[in-house]
Amino acid sequence: MPAIPAKLIEDTARELMARAAIDIPPDYREGVRLARDREKSRLARFVLDEMLANWDIATAERRPMCADTGLPRYYVKLGNEAAVEGGLVGLEKALRRATADATASIPLRPNRVHPLTREDHNNNVGYHAPEVTYSIEPGGDWLDVTTVHKGGLFGTDWRMLFPGDGIPGIKRFFVDTLIESGKRGLACQPAIVGVGIGGSKDTCMRLGKEAACLRAVGSRSPDPAAAALEQELTALGNHIGIGAMGFAGTSMVVATHVELAHTHTGGMPIAIHQFCLSSRRSTARVFPSGTVAFRTDPQWFTDYYRRQGIE
Amino acid sequence: MKEIRRLDDVRMDEVHLSTPVSAEAIRSLKLGDVVYLSGALYTAREGVYRQVVDKGLPLPAGLRELTNVNFHCSPAASVRPDGSYSVEAVTATASFRFGKSMSVWFERSGAKTIVGKAGLTELAYREWFVPHGAVYLTTVGYGLGAMYGRSIKRVLDVHWLKELGIAQACWVLEVEKLGPFLVEGDAEGRSLFALANHEINLRIDEVYKTLPPPALSRFGEVLSRKDEVV
Known part of the structure; x- marks a missing residue:
């Protein structure tokens, strides 16, 4: 079975960081638009109109929608048959590199500091940062990488x-x-x-x-x-x-x-x-063939993930 | 002009200010006015306050003369390999945390306009803002990072970048029509959020009517640390 190249994962993760920071997911945007249409308060409606305009500017100018780019982190769903070049250590190395690179290139705000000394590496990488959370899905040779930026x-x-x-x-x-x-x-x-x-x-x-x-x-x-x-x-x-x-x-x-x-x-x-009003997430499915398919719905909660039986 | 006693009285007049903001312009701001700023401002939050208020270090040279606008903000910024700066998005951080630094900060910095997130209480405005002739503008959203970011024309200077890191450094920015902000704390120390909270509180008993208190309380819900929580 061919392995998924580590470099492809790193490039994909960097792209996910940008997409999450810049492009509001359409499902949430539509939900906010409906909330705006129901809202009777003039001030609250003004706020939501400005947010809708802000998302348009972010996408058009490729700027982060919010300067608090949160604590960037990853959720990885591994197809049961997936193999990664360099193994899972290779995967984690790629995700840490992508986080540091994206922090400088997008740029993201380097929010991650030592919790006691408050020292900032200026790259969002440190102890347990970025967090990587794993789940498994039967029958796939791909892996899904999702990034979430949440204040x-x-x-x-x-x-x-x-x-x-x-x-x-x-x-x-x-x-x-x-x-x-x-x-x-x-x-x-x-x-x-x-x-x-x-x-x-x-x-x-x-x-x-x-x-x-x-x-x-x-x-x-x-x-x-x-x-x-x-x-x-x-x-x-x-x-x-x-x-x-x-x-x-x-x-x-x-x-x-x-x-x-x-x-x-x-x-x-x-x-x-x-x-929040900057509900930032972005997902990509990476195949061993080198194909990458981006989407905004992480599809994290699968039937298998929520399983309750013994088998 | 009708006095603002409730949210419905707010006119949301559009106001354009240039920096340094004059005392006259500050006095004329009404709760809920929609404000845009042009000129220069700087970011300062707990890191900068630690330098100036706690450690007593001098304010960066020329800052007091340049502008009287302090943004409670960390930009999404980076330093390019050639030493230039990239600032793409700016949004505010919650201001209530900096209340205790503000009085000394106003004296040392000459700031008269604070731009931030979510304001402070009317008590804080009366104690710390009004005596220094300062007002509070709240950012909108929150999270107009791209909208605010494109109004930044130039990074004029960065102070304490090495000591405080990108997020906490003092970024001096030239801006053009940066906004919208809402007047949250006026020159008399009145608060727009106080008006909002008053209206929300009128409904609270009704909302809680069918919601029983939990079996196990927590400190805070019992007022004395000597009380039982069960």
Whole structure:
């Protein structure tokens, strides 16, 4: 079986960095346009009109849409039959090189600093940076590389709820989180809100993040209980009375994505993440033949990824 | 002119300012006015404040005379191999974190206009801004990085690039019609977000009516650290 060339992965990852930073995914853009059309608040509507214009300028002039280019990171889905030149160490080397190069060439903001000394390498590379998260898909000789650029200071929270808190408890925590960071627009809403429920604490944190960043607007959970909750939470979020930039209004949530993990019988851990007005993601499928197919829907949550049976 | 008491009273008048912004222009800004800036401004946030406010280092020469506009911002920028600079996108960072530095900063820098993200409280404006004749403009979005970025005409200078890194350095920028910004804190210390929050708060009890408190509380929800959380 021919291996996927490491250089091809590096070049592709560099291109993904640029596409993510510059081009807003069409599914999110359409969601914001609909939120704008529903919005009655003059100030919130003004904000969304300017955002729509900003995305056009970014694409036309090849400038990053937002100067906070987040913490650039990767999600890699490996086809079960895929082989990479230099193995997975070669893959990771390529992704780190691409991150440093793209930081200078696009440019991205070198956000990554030592958390204590605050020293900046000016290249977004360092301890555990960029993060690379893996998943596996049966039957493919390709690999999918997705990059996500997400700012990270506001709009995320975690809580240990209990079975007795039930759906009303989930809704309360959802509203708490949205109001907390929605005032003054700290969360840069309207957002794609990812909700991870269950698993261990770190599982729900990871799933909530992936639900916000790696599912396209318009997708629905295949789990009927989760799908119903997604609709209810979106309606609830837009009913709070907060719009874009924290002006009184309705444009708070573009979509809610709920992802589940089987959890401890005594607990119901939950994490909420909000992907902002610069919901930046870009994906490429890289084949051993050298073909690269770019897209904006990561297709991260496959049936296999959400599997629940033994086999 | 009608006094602004609620969001609906905001006129969103378009205002064009040139730097340094005059005291008269600052006094005439109304909450919610849509502002565009031309001239020169510089970026300064916690790194620069650490140098000047905490360590007491002198302000870069000529900065005070050049402009009185401080942008709470880190650009998406890089230094090209030939030593020139590439600044492609600029957006603001949340300003509330810098409140405690502002009073000394205003004295040392002569800044009268802060451009940032999400503003500060009316209390902060009255304590730290009003005595120095300063106002606050909020960026819009947030995230108009490309729109703001194309208004940058030139990098005039960069200070503390080596000491603070690209993101925290003091970038002195020449801009043309940089905006839109919204007047968030006026010369009297009133806040546009305070008006918004007042209207949001009127609905909060209604929103929470069917949402019960959780079984287990957290510090913060109980007011004393001696209280039980269960």
